[in-house]
Amino acid sequence: MSLDNLTKDWSRYRKGIEEGGFHNYEHRWGMAIDLNACIGCNACSTACYAENNLAVVGKERFSKGHYMHWMRIERYWDEDQAREEFPDQGAHFLPMLCQQCGAAPCEPVCPVAATYHTPDGLNAQVYNRCIGSRYCSNNCPYRVRYFNFWSYPESAWPEPLNLQLNPDITVRDKGVMEKCTFCVQRIRTAKDKAKMENRKVKDGEFTTACAQACPTSAIHFGDLMDAESAVTQLWAKHQVKRHDEQGLPVSTQHKQNPALRGYRVLEELNTDPSVMYLERVREELA
């Protein structure tokens, strides 16, 4: 998208929360992550490193928070752990990645329109437009934007490690913000292929690197605009509704059956995430 185009269409893509966000989606890539299946093993995270040319920053820089986990597993313990001697119901694992919000707090604050909303429903980051103000990261409630404080190409990929780099996407350099793209290169390839064959992208035709690796198939990926897709069906089954489905005013209390497991993280902020989580399950064994 050229800058010209962007400024012209600015209002089209910059629908605020009071207008329910952007509506005319071509696709809206989304996920459902089942926390009953997630075992916190990290396969998704490493698969993301392999697919998306994520730099290894080393211990020193990691300690300063400079790491690049586009997909990370957060681990929490029971809230009342302070009173217990042992964590006898295990851990709480949360795979956390960019939620590709429909009304994203990161987008309106970018002074140079490097972060913007695509007609695919992605919060895209234009690397060569980014000036590194880090406002987007500051405004992201999910802490899923990662800044290149240093130039990593030489330290992270000493020869011949560089031969592994995915040629379908770039390697980011110092001063640039980066984030999960829902494997936009895979989306691109699938869309191009479908276009060449004069058809629509099929559900399950491709998936993200994290979803593909996941040993328990906890991550489901697909097009929320495709009523037949597995991920749309899961959202429907668990009665989680996108803002553009709900109409105004949007509500976070839209479930008919509150016993269903679907929810979106920090939904009350009205960010309209494209990632739905299914609640973790534990036996009651007091």
Added chain:
Amino acid sequence: MSGNEIKSFSPAPFRSILSAGSATQAAPLPRIERRDFLKMMGWGTVGVTLAGCDLPSTVTLEEGKETVVSYLSPEEYAIPGVGVWYASACLQCPAGCGIHGRVREGLALKLEGNPDSPVNRGKLCQMGQSGVQTHYNPDRLGKPQLRKHGKLVDISWDEAWKVLAEKVGAASGARVAWFTGTVSGHQAVLIGEHLEALGSKHHFVHEVINNAVGRAVNQDVLGEAMPRLDIDKAKLVLSFGADFLGTWVSPTHFATEYAKFRSGTRGVLVVAEPKMSLTGANADLWLAVRPGTEGMLALGIAHALMKKGVSVPEAARAAVTAYAPEKAAEITGISVQRIEQVAALLKQHSPSLVLAGATVEGQEQGYQAASAVMLLNVMLGNVGKTLVSRGEFPFPQLSPRTGNTRDLVAFAAAAKDKALDVAFFYGANPVYTAPDSLGLVAALQNIPFKVVLTQFPDETAAQADLVLPVASSLEDWGTHVADYQPEQGVITFQQPLMEGLYPGTPGLGDALLKLLKMRAAQKYSAFNDYFSYLQNAVASLPEQYRAGGLTNKQLWEQTLQKGLLTVDSAPGSLNTNVGEITLNEIKADAEYPLRLIPSPRLGLWDGRHANIPWLQEAPDQISKIVWDSWAELHPSTAARLGVQEGDVVEIASAHGAIKVKVYVFKGVHPDAIAVPLGQGHEEYGRYAKGLGVNPLKILSPAVDARTGELALYGTRVNATRTGVHEELVKEGRNNISQRGRKLVATITAEQFRRTEGV
């Protein structure tokens, strides 16, 4: 993955380059008896009919001739800018997963699970994902090295093979040994052939993360060393330290089974272990059992079941009677109420599955403790329901030589006794994994010629006389049979995804053929390389495995394209021969009050992946620590020692001491101190060297009385503060509470079954 079409191909565009050195007409096969031939090809069988199996007359497929394909007229599928996927095998651990590798412009870029593999079903763990970083690792060795005047210096390949031929030729064959990690398939066949040609019986097979005691118990009680475990059919899984989601036997396979186990009616997971594993972190009920007392806990549960009317096999009655829940509670630290509760759950959820892992088995009475755990399966009637006969693998020659620690002890003893003249090392790093108390490093000086086949300058290579760099798993040919076979038996095929990065570097099979030709030139003269050997092996497959009258070429291509060959075995039925169980009481030790838990991590594994930057930077699943070692201490123990997170403690056993930072954590028993495996490398390249500590070094040499396996979890230690403090580097810093926000929401299983249960 559904979107990736796996191309039909003559092996690969780079195939021609791989065999460039051997693009000549192969010599005709010498006359070999059919039975010998099948043995040489790895299909030597026990009780399998070979009717209709013709000895291929032109066994060298296409007469071993290769055409060099120019990149100017590439195969129609090799389009610049478009990735092509090839099937191969993952060698990052011995589980035998199948992979698909994406190749573009001759470079392997990304690995995914092979959906056709019954082992990993299209999934791939983080170690598998990192296969590319093993392959492209900047610290890989490219040239052979020979020790001259005490120092390893680079030499040419010609010199290396010459020195090897001289030294092995001069040695007495019976005094030559192989020391390897778990090996299987045709590589194992050739190692066997090599030793046979030498007249040696010394094949030591070593893995730190192993299932040796469990296999012995399975063999004695069930009659099969590795039966099938139907986790998905169990309504309750009770695991005593078997980290089947992380580091136990076949983690990716079990994770796919776990997903089924947790859906629908949703099985219950109870885990009892002294340090929380990844499996424990997913438990409905996690029990912090006093280290070394898991067997008594199993007997206490058996006793509670007995009181509920479950019958106890006669042989075990005395042991079960001796451990009333009250007594078991006192010993294990698990309350009577919990023991009764677990017994009630087991009775309520049938069939169940009870598993014993490393923390149970790695004790001086590990075999007895694991038998007590198996007793529960017998009592609960799980044998035949969730523990199912796998039947014998039809080609025992290809079955894995499974690693253990008994062979490590035996090897150290043999070296000490000066019983060996030449030792070959492959796929194992004993100088790193052997406890100092075994005296291995000093004993190695008694072996005059040590040849290390490795990709990396590891600790064992540093002690070598000759270092032979070998191809990475993405450059090599091979066949692999995992110890754990799922419903469908499978031989996984490994083919190169790209040309070797370091010219001259042989694959393991090629190196073995070279060695064999030094001893039995005539027998192996027909095979120019391991590629042609494997082609012959496939061409001579028994008729029953070649459906539809395929030609040799078609069969070979189809096998490589799928990346595997499925095989059938006839499952029998399992026994329930419970023997007598004798568990002695464990005495307290005032000088060394704590037990050291050298806990394995899915990631660094036994230390072999410490040189992979992705895995160093991947946080530990439980503590979220990166790039380091740490000691997990329960808050009560930490308070007693007067230490907090980041304080350095000295952990001392009777056999040595390590200094390591403390991580205070409730998921560890107060009598235990857990230090993860993997760090503390003195060699092994830039990413591994000098980070953290290696807890294996201070282990005691005590072994399990029955199996001779090292009691890896039996070492007693004490810990003292040193006054030094260093911050631990963690992902998410100290963010362990959701602070009332709905980040990870939890519902009850009862509610789940109501809304989603089947």
